[in-house]
Amino acid sequence: MSRSLLCLLVLLSGLAALPLRAEDGALEPVHVTWPEQGPFGTYDRATLQRGFQVYKQVCATCHSMKLLAYRDLTQLGFSEAEVKALAAEVTVHDGPNDNGDMFDRPGRPSDAFVSPFPNDQAARAANRGALPPDLSLIVKARKGHEDYIYSILTGFGKTPPAGETIATGMNYDPYFPGHQIAMPPPLVDGSVTFADNAPNTTADEARDVVEFLAWASEPNLEMRHQTGLKVVLFLIVFAAVMYAVKRRVWSKLH
Numbered sequence: 040m041s042r043s044l045l046c047l048l049v050l051l052s053g054l055a056a057l058p059l060r061a062e063d064g065a066l067e068p069v070h071v072t073w074p075e076q077g078p079f080g081t082y083d084r085a086t087l088q089r090g091f092q093v094y095k096q097v098c099a100t101c102h103s104m105k106l107l108a109y110r111d112l113t114q115l116g117f118s119e120a121e122v123k124a125l126a127a128e129v130t131v132h133d134g135p136n137d138n139g140d141m142f143d144r145p146g147r148p149s150d151a152f153v154s155p156f157p158n159d160q161a162a163r164a165a166n167r168g169a170l171p172p173d174l175s176l177i178v179k180a181r182k183g184h185e186d187y188i189y190s191i192l193t194g195f196g197k198t199p200p201a202g203e204t205i206a207t208g209m210n211y212d213p214y215f216p217g218h219q220i221a222m223p224p225p226l227v228d229g230s231v232t233f234a235d236n237a238p239n240t241t242a243d244e245a246r247d248v249v250e251f252l253a254w255a256s257e258p259n260l261e262m263r264h265q266t267g268l269k270v271v272l273f274l275i276v277f278a279a280v281m282y283a284v285k286r287r288v289w290s291k292l293h
């Protein structure tokens with residue numbers, strides 16, 4: 040009896056250690072202060088717009104964001120006309136029409152973000168077998184959240200320590216589990232010239248795009264924070280009223 044219990048324990052601890060082993064050696068993400076964090080956090084609209092520009096000009100060549108529609112971009116502070124123009128930049132494969140044919144047309148605000156590849160197989164074929172994940176929920180999906188994605192994007196360009204060989208076509212990034220990532224360094228200093236002429240070092244571009252990805256993962260965060268604040272204020276007032284009532288009721292009984 041006790042032996043089988045021991046076996047079970049050993050098995051369970053082995054299972055628990057598995058995911059840890061896969062991440063072995065990945066550096067702890069660098070810590071950045073993000074404006075959306077904390078109970079009163081909000082997204083910075085100018086940063087979000089720049090982040091979208093980085094996604095559009097750089098990341099969108101490989102990564103889809105299927106859960107976003109162009110009309111969602113009004114939340115970044117773009118006007119309806121600007122969103123219409125942004126949507127019209129892409130070509131949407133639509134159909135069938137009355138003749139049963141598929142056709143291409145300019146995008147509309149109600150369209151979902153167009154993916155760079157028609158399917159996962161095509162995405163892998165273009166990236167040496169590795170699948171660039173959809174970025175819609177990536178900030179929530181990865182442990183370390185914003186800090187982790189920021190660290191991955193800014194972690195390239197270091198020399199691997201002696202004894203660590205990097206397979207051909209792979210890139211060294213000490214923040215990625217296993218240190219070898221199939222993504223080539225997507226950002227370099229000045230790779231995006233921002234519409235508002237904001238600084239564009241690799242770190243600036245990474246911070247902006249991560250803020251945009253954080254918004255995509257949780258567009259309702261500001262509403263949630265506001266509701267939380269209202270609930271707490273209500274509870275404080277309610278507690279004060281209840282305390283006054285209690286004193287009133289009990290004062291007659293003394």
Ligand code: HEC
Nearest residue numbers: 097098100101166169170171172177188220221222225248
């Ligand atoms: C040339 C294609 C390409 C571009 C451009 C590109 N990526 Fe990637 N990305 C990939 C591939 C391929 C992977 C999968 C890597 C792997 O599994 O080894 C990946 C993986 C990722 C991951 C997941 C890391 C993890 O923990 O699994 C994130 C986050 C990411 N990319 C963000 C970005 C961002 C943000 C940009 C734009 C600044 C970008 N990528 C631009 C190809 C690309």
